[in-house]
Amino acid sequence: MWFHSFIPKLQVGEDALDTLDRLACPLGPVAALVVGRHAIADGIADRVRKNLQEAGVASVIIQGPPGEPTLAECARGLVEARAASCSSVIAIGGGSVLDMGKCIAGLYYHTGDPGSVVEEALYQSPRDVQALPWIAVPTTAGTGSEATHVSVLSDPDRGLKQSMRCDRWYAQAVLIDPKLYVTAPPHVTAASGMDALTQAIESHVSVGATPVTQALSREATRLLSESLITAYHNGQDLTARRDTAVGSFLAGLALTNARLGLVHGLAHPVGIRYGIPHGRACAILLPHVMRFNLEVARQGYAELAAAIGLTDEGDPRAAESLIDFIEQLNEKMGIPANLRDAGMIPEHITELAAAALPSGSTRANPRSVSQSDAESVLAGLL
Structure with a gap:
């Protein structure tokens, strides 16, 4: 049996941001604006606040995280949103900002001390209670957080990165405005884009893949x-900005x-241990894991190679051509081929x-992974 969940509304196009006030109005009188530093510096936050105010929606700015959101940052955001009696959340920024906004919306009605609420949700599971409606406005093409019910938080005290999820946490709407992506510098574009491409490739061959998800994965791979x-x-x-975002x-x-x-x-512990941005870690690991998976995922990789025009699906080296393409793409964007450096x-x-x-990602890998298997993959990155 298949079960698929999708967000209700999607708007794509230049100046899509100008429709935000119309989407926010039905969600209540006070919006929590969770925004990254670039959205503030570029004037996006002020523009949105002005449009919301003219539409009759008050707003409070909640500063998004500078990197991956921590438990403490999400607890702080939860305190600020509750203090303002917010009726909705609007998250504008990269994947970390969206994850924080999603967390605030998802945990808003959880009773208890905010710090304890976030910790319980992360290490046990979120309670199945009402969430605030939230709108996602991504400004980088990478994590795909705008489309998921998952938030990823880091816990510096434990040295861990952990995900939490709830079916109530999907965004009410997603706005993709390519004009919001143009200030992302090349190294951010590369790392976030390779995270997205990794997600497209991995989801295409995962144990949970279905014809529906594979159609999405193929088109994502082609666009990226x-x-x-x-x-x-x-x-x-x-x-190009629109296509990477979509x-x-x-x-x-x-x-x-x-x-x-x-x-x-692997990217989670590697990223934490060496301070490597998540997307960059994914990019470095991807060709090595693909080679490990070849014995069971060859056909899936061949389908993707054909979808992006590298070769015909029947070519016996189609899967290898996809791996070669990934390595060449990394090289063109200055991403190293190993973790030694x-x-x-x-x-x-x-x-x-x-x-x-x-x-859970490792458990969804198409080829089962033992301790020695994971060690072998990592050894190839020395």
């Missing part, structure tokens, strides 16, 4: 493979229904591999 390098070199290209959104829809794989299972040494491998095994 054709537009990412253009967006990297020319951030002002609105067509590709990221489609990959998010696919992964929230099909899950991911070993790349994401990041500081990984053989003595770290056992611990990193062990940390990846409990991950």
Whole structure:
């Protein structure tokens, strides 16, 4: 049996942001604006507040996280949203900002001390209670958080990164405005774009993949493979920005229904250990995990290679051509081929591999993964 969840409303196009007030009005009189520093610096937050005010919606600014949201940052946002008696949340920024906004909306009605509420939701599970409606306005093409019911938080005290999810946490609406992406610098475009491409590829071959999710994954892979390098070199290209954004959104829809794989299972402990941005860690790991998966995922990779025009699906080396393409794309965007320069040494491998095994992403990998398998993949990155 298949079960698929999708967000109710999507608007894509230049100046889509100008429709935000009309979407926010039915959600109540006070909106929590969770915004990243770039949305503030670029004047986006002020523009949105003005439009909302003219439409009769009051708003309170909640500063988004500078990196991956922590338990403390989400608890602080929850306190601020409750103090303002917010009726909705609007998150404007990259994936970390969207994750924080989603967390605030999802936990708003959970009773108890905010810090305890966030910790309980992260390490046990969110209670099945009403959530505030929220609207996602992404400004980077990467995590696909706008399309999912998942928030990923970091816990610096424990040295962990953990996800939590609830079916009530899908956004009421998603606005994709390519003009909001043009200020993302090349290194952010590369890392976030490779995160999205990894999600498209992993969800296509995961154990939870269905024909519906694979259709989304294929189109996401096509859009990202054709537009990412253009967006990297020319951030002002609105067509490339739109296509990377839509590709990221489609990959998010696919992964929230099909899950991911070993790349994401390893990327979390690797990113924490070496301070590597999540998307960059995914990009480095992806070709190595794909080679590990070849014996069971060859056909799926061949389908993607054909979808992006690398070769015919029947080519016996179609899967390898996709791996070659990923390695070449990484090289063009200055992403290294190993973790050695990041500081990984053989003595770290056992611990990193062990940390990846409990991950739901690792369990969704098309090829089952043992401790020695994970160690072997990591050893190839030295």
